[in-house]
Each structure stands twice: as structure tokens, then as C-alpha cells.
Amino acid sequence: MISVAEALERVLALANPPRPEIVSLADAHGRALLQPAVSRLTQPPFDASAMDGYAMRAVDLDDALTVIGTSAAGHPWGGTARPGTAIRIFTGAPVPQGFDHVELQENVDRDGDVIRVVTRSGGSNIRARGNDFAQGDTVAPGIILGAAHIGLLAAMNVDNVTVAARPRVAILAGGDELVPPGTDPAEGQIISSNDLAIAAMVRDAGGKPHILPIARDTEDSLRDSFRAAADADLLVTIGGASVGDHDLIGKIAQEHGIEQAFYKVALRPGKPLMAGRMAEGAMLGLPGNPVSAMVCAVLFMQPLIRAMQGLLADAPLRKARLAHDLPAEGPRQHYLRATLAAGEDLPLIAPFADQDSARLALMAQANALLVRPPHDPAMPAGDLVDYIPLAAS
Ligand SMILES: Nc1nc2c(c(=O)[nH]1)N[C@H]1C(S)=C(S)[C@@H](COP(=O)(O)OP(=O)(O)OC[C@H]3O[C@@H](n4cnc5c(N)ncnc54)[C@H](O)[C@@H]3O)O[C@H]1N2
Numbered sequence: 479m480i481s482v483a484e485a486l487e488r489v490l491a492l493a494n495p496p497r498p499e500i501v502s503l504a505d506a507h508g509r510a511l512l513q514p515a516v517s518r519l520t521q522p523p524f525d526a527s528a529m530d531g532y533a534m535r536a537v538d539l540d541d542a543l544t545v546i547g548t549s550a551a552g553h554p555w556g557g558t559a560r561p562g563t564a565i566r567i568f569t570g571a572p573v574p575q576g577f578d579h580v581e582l583q584e585n586v587d588r589d590g591d592v593i594r595v596v597t598r599s600g601g602s603n604i605r606a607r608g609n610d611f612a613q614g615d616t617v618a619p620g621i622i623l624g625a626a627h628i629g630l631l632a633a634m635n636v637d638n639v640t641v642a643a644r645p646r647v648a649i650l651a652g653g654d655e656l657v658p659p660g661t662d663p664a665e666g667q668i669i670s671s672n673d674l675a676i677a678a679m680v681r682d683a684g685g686k687p688h689i690l691p692i693a694r695d696t697e698d699s700l701r702d703s704f705r706a707a708a709d710a711d712l713l714v715t716i717g718g719a720s721v722g723d724h725d726l727i728g729k730i731a732q733e734h735g736i737e738q739a740f741y742k743v744a745l746r747p748g749k750p751l752m753a754g755r756m757a758e759g760a761m762l763g764l765p766g767n768p769v770s771a772m773v774c775a776v777l778f779m780q781p782l783i784r785a786m787q788g789l790l791a792d793a794p795l796r797k798a799r800l801a802h803d804l805p806a807e808g809p810r811q812h813y814l815r816a817t818l819a820a821g822e823d824l825p826l827i828a829p830f831a832d833q834d835s836a837r838l839a840l841m842a843q844a845n846a847l848l849v850r851p852p853h854d855p856a857m858p859a860g861d862l863v864d865y866i867p868l869a870a871s
Pocket residue numbers: 651652653655656668669670671672673716717718719720721722725747748749750764765766767768770835
């Protein structure tokens with residue numbers, strides 16, 4: 479069995495290079511920027527007033543000044559600044575050359591066309607041309623475009639961006655016991671939940687999920703499913719990965735020419751994880767237990783989907799303090815489902831007493847995975863540990 483770190487390295491090596499896609503800025507929110515976006519403008523394009531008030535020369539601040547014009551946003555003043563003069567100015571309006579100070583109207587007494595500054599504000603209240611960004615400045619790739627990036631790019635007059643195409647991810651759940659939600663399960667049947675949960679996690683990572691029909695525990699059924707996934711960047715199978723007589727995924731994957739990267743990882747839950755390369759894309763075989771499938775998806779599937787979009791891949795590791803004592807660990811790296819609460823310096827993390835990898839109700843309450851390395855000794859409450867935040871947190 480290989481380590482989690484080694485397995486992750488091999489999984490990430492399976493990533494197809496990102497495919498470029500040009501989208502309009504209006505459709506770019508949440509997408510991974512793939513090429514630098516270059517500003518076509520300088521902002522502000524002129525020295526601009528930050529306040530409503532009067533523009534003047536700083537050296538004239540103690541003098542009575544004559545108001546000789548007005549500059550409003552969208553309506554610049556066409557005159558020339560002279561000693562002993564000021565103009566009425568509004569927020570966002572161009573400050574004419576020659577004036578280097580704007581005083582707030584609240585700080586000015588006005589009598590007809592004559593003003594006098596009674597209180598001085600600290601700064602100049604002028605935003606210098608280009609103080610936000612300049613023409614030619616770039617937004618670098620490798621980020622997910624959030625609301626602020628969209629606003630920035632719009633201000634830069636960038637109306638199209640090159641993003642990574644969403645990786646196509648085929649999801650295959652298999653098992654004779656499985657029926658889709660909304661059906662009445664017969665005796666011995668259960669509802670297939672993994673495919674929907676994994677599809678949600680694909681979407682969270684920026685991928686485009688395609689849920690295949692539930693496969694039966696026969697070689698023919700699985701062969702059909704593998705064929706249906708031929709054009710996917712990634713095929714994620716769920717279940718059938720272990721050693722039971724009905725666990726056929728490995729065999730069918732081999733028939734399909736998979737170049738296996740590994741089978742089995744020193745990991746809890748999720749030991750029977752499998753990964754490899756097929757003709758067009760990658761394959762990831764997740765274990766069937768619902769929590770095992772989701773933990774493996776956090777650790778391997780989501781990083782792989784992020785890597786396929788040119789993004790930083792690894793799940794983020796954070797620090798917390800243990801809320802209670804924990805026993806020593808065995809030979810596999812353990813990811814314990816846990817909840818976080820506010821602590822003094824760091825969050826307090828409390829793993830559930832029951833870590834059964836079939837309990838979805840506990841997984842749904844968890845907002846963190848506490849990470850314990852192989853053979854970690856017993857730990858007292860208050861000790862520092864690593865955790866991975868889950869999407870709900
Ligand atoms: N003799 C051994 N038995 C098992 C081992 C082992 O090492 N030796 N490993 C155990 C571990 S760990 C896991 S995890 C499971 C993984 O088994 P499979 O990947 O082959 O998964 P299945 O047997 O198909 O299913 C396991 C479990 O999960 C349920 N399941 C499967 N798919 C779905 C779905 N889409 N929605 C909801 N639930 C699903 C399935 O009904 C089973 O209960 O093997 C252990 N056994």
C-alpha cells in the first residue's frame with residue numbers, strides 16, 4: 479500500500495492539461511482563469527476628486543478664493559487653474575491641472591462666489607491617475623474568478639476572458655442493491671446516494687458531472703457503462719473496488735486498457751481506492767461506503783479536477799486544538815469526521831466517537847476532517863492537530 483501523499487502525486491499526474499475556453503465576462507464568475515487578462519485602461523483615467531467640495535491649490539488654503547467653475551463626474555471643467563481661485567467639484571470628477579487639493583464642502587464657508595476653508599482635512603482628497611491600475615496591468619491565471627475579479631476586469635474594459643473548460647466527469651455507481659431516489663426500494667435494496675453526492679462535489683470543484691445509469695453487478699453492465707464514459711476527462715466509479723466476488727471494477731478497467739497508477743492506499747476510510755489512465759482521460763475508483771467515497775473525493779477527486787483547470791490542487795490543511803483525548807493510531811492515515819467550535823487561539827476540533835464509514839448522517843454534520851498520520855501516538859485534549867475544512871464550514 480502506498481501513502482496518501484504518494485497516491486495524490488500519482489493522481490495529479492493523471493490530469494489532462496486544461497482546455498482553453500473563451501467566455502464573456504458575464505459568464506465568467508466561478509471559472510478558473512487560464513490566461514492573463516490584460517487591462518485595456520488606466521484607472522482612474524484622470525486625477526479624480528474623492529469628495530464633494532472645492533478644488534484649489536494647497537498653497538491657497540488660508541486665503542479667500544473665488545469660485546470660477548464646476549467639475550462634475552462626466553462633465554469636466556474646461557478652464558485653467560489660477561492662483562486665488564477654486565472650482566466647485568464633485569466625487570469622481572476630474573481635478574484640473576494646477577489644483578492639488580480638494581476640500582470637503584462641510585469644511586468650507588461660502589458667500590456668493592467667495593469661499594474660505596475653515597477646517598482642513600488630512601489628505602488631498604485626490605485619487606491620482608492610475609492609482610488603482612494601469613493599462614497593461616494583468617490579472618494572473620490560476621485563480622477562480624470571484625465577484626471582485628469580475629468587477630476589476632469590467633473596470634479594465636476586459637469583456638472576454640480565457641478560462642479552463644470545465645472538466646467532464648462521468649460518475650458511475652454500481653451495485654445490484656441500488657435504486658435511484660424517488661423509487662420504492664424492494665427488500666434488500668437501498669437508494670443510491672453516492673452518485674448524487676459525488677456529482678455535487680464535482681460541481682464544487684469546477685467540474686461538469688454526468689451521472690451514468692446505475693450499473694448492475696455484471697461484467698456486461700459495467701462494460702456498457704465504461705463505454706458510455708469514453709469522452710469524459712475523468713471517470714469516477716463508486717463501489718465494487720474491494721475484494722468481494724461482486725467487486726468487478728478493477729477487472730473491467732483492466733479490459734479497458736487502464737494503466738493503473740495504484741490500487742490501495744494507507745488511508746482510513748478509503749483503503750480500496752484505485753486510479754489510472756485510460757485512452758482519453760483519467761479514472762478514479764472510489765470505495766462504495768458513502769463516507770469513504772466522499773473522503774476520497776476531498777483528498778483525490780477534487781484536487782484532480784482543480785489541477786485539470788490549472789488551479790492549485792491540494793485540499794487546504796489548517797491547525798486546530800483537540801477538544802478531547804484521542805487514542806493511538808494504526809498503520810493508515812486517518813481522516814476523522816469532526817466538528818469545529820471557536821477556541822481561544824485556534825478552533826477546537828471534536829471528532830465524532832463513531833467513525834463508521836457508512837454513516838452519512840454524521841458526515842452531513844461534520845465541517846472538518848481531522849488528519850492523523852500513520853502510527854500517531856495517543857494525544858491529550860489541547861494538542862495541536864491538522865484538519866481539512868469541509869465545504870459546509
Ligand atoms: N474482506 C474485506 N472486505 C472489505 C474490505 C476489505 O479490505 N476486505 N474493505 C472494506 C472497505 S474499507 C470498504 S470501503 C468497502 C468498499 O467496498 P467496495 O468499494 O467494493 O464497495 P461496495 O462493496 O460496492 O459497497 C460498499 C457499501 O457501500 C454501499 N454503496 C455502494 N454504492 C453506493 C451508492 N451509490 N449509494 C449508496 N450506497 C452505496 C453498498 O451498498 C455497501 O453497503 O469494502 C469493505 N469490505
